[in-house]
Amino acid sequence: MAHDHSHGGHGNQANEKALWIALALTGGFMLTELIGGLLSHSLALLSDAAHMVTDTAALLIALLAIRVSRRQADARRTFGYARFEILAAAFNALLLLGVAVYIMVEAVRRLMQPPELQTGTMLAIAVLGLVVNLIAMRVLTASQDDSLNLRGAYLEVLSDMLGSVGVIIAALIVRYTGWTPADPIVAVLIALWVVPRTWSLLRTSSNVLLEGVPSGIDPQAVREALAAQPEVEDVHDLHIWGLTPQRRLLSAHLVIADTLDPEHGDRLIARVNELMHDTFDISHCTLQLERSHCTAHPHLHPHDALHPDHPHGGQA
Incomplete structure (x- = not known):
């Protein structure tokens, strides 16, 4: 029985282009946000910056996964290399979970010893980050349903977009009310929002790696x-x-x-x-x-x- 072994080469090329654009946006902004978080002493901004760091790594891994998965099947990999993308998605999920745990631990410390925040720096960088993330999300939206790998990259950028919104809210609260706990509280809320979606991605990728029955099949x-x-x-x-x-x-x-x-x-x-x-x-x-x-x-x-x-x- 003949089988169709075409696996969407044109789709992979479009996905790769989207990832390169998203990588240029997030990578270019990553250092700005990281330095701004250190200067402003904002945990919410550092939380967003940490996600930007993982975003950059995740997008690089996703690009590598597409390149590797494009390789033809050979005598040692008779099904080809498509599952490398699943490994990349699982790695990205573990990376995000690790960042979430770090943010929660750091938030407890900040609540006990709140630092002085530079709300002007927080606000300016958060607004710029929001713009960058919205553009990156728009680029990846059309591709996220094509593969688990792209879905993982999209979730990374989506979490950063929400992180930027959270930083803006925290900066405004601290600036106009002086209530500094808003900063670590927003950071924890960002982390908690990301965890269930990241867990879903990890569960799906693990099911594929364990050769479980695909979702939706009885x-x-x-x-x-x-x-x-x-x-x-x-x-x-x-x-x-x-x-x-x-x-x-x-x-x-x-x-x-x-x-x-x-x-x-x-x-x-x-x-x-x-x-x-x-x-x-x-x-x-x-x-x-x-x-x-x-x-x-x-x-x-x-x-x-x-x-x-x-x-x-x-x-x-």
Whole structure:
């Protein structure tokens, strides 16, 4: 059964361009915000600056992931390198969680010993950061649904945008009321907002790396759809996983009647492939057809299942 092995090269090129633009914006602003946070003694601004640092690293990793995932399959990586993007997404999620923990710990210290804040510097840099992040978000918005890797980069920039809004609010509160706890409180709120979204990204990427069933697929429904085929008497060794959330794969053994001829077996395989693609968005199926008498004789080699007289029959 022929498979479509085109995996969106043009999409990857567009994603890479978006990442380069976002990287130029965030990387160029990162040093300004970091220095401004140190000069103004603002934890909220330093929190945003820390996210900008992780943004820059995350975007670089995301770019590297796209470059690596574009490499063709070889003898050692027979499915190619697409899953490198999932590793990048998981790393970015862990990086963001680490930053969130640091901000919360530092916020407690700042509440106990509040420093003197330079609200003018805070406000100016936060407004500039907001503009930069809004532009970067606009660039990445169209690409975030294309891959988990881009989704991770988008979440990084989104958290920074909210961080800039938080810094502006904190600066205005401190400037006009003198209530300095507003700064670390806003920093904690930023961190708490990021954590559940980051956890979701980590959970999704971990499921892919652990070869779990992709989200939205009911294994029992797949099994029933396979078993409902007129030629199929039983289904076993069913496995469903994904190289990425968008590239879903399936392998299964289908038990068929002893009297089914090879031509009907080929038509069954073609029909099942079409069914899996149209109903469950599974793009790659590996199906083993077994004669019903073979299930009672486990010593028989699986290749003998469809064509007992042919050493290479039975696998599609």
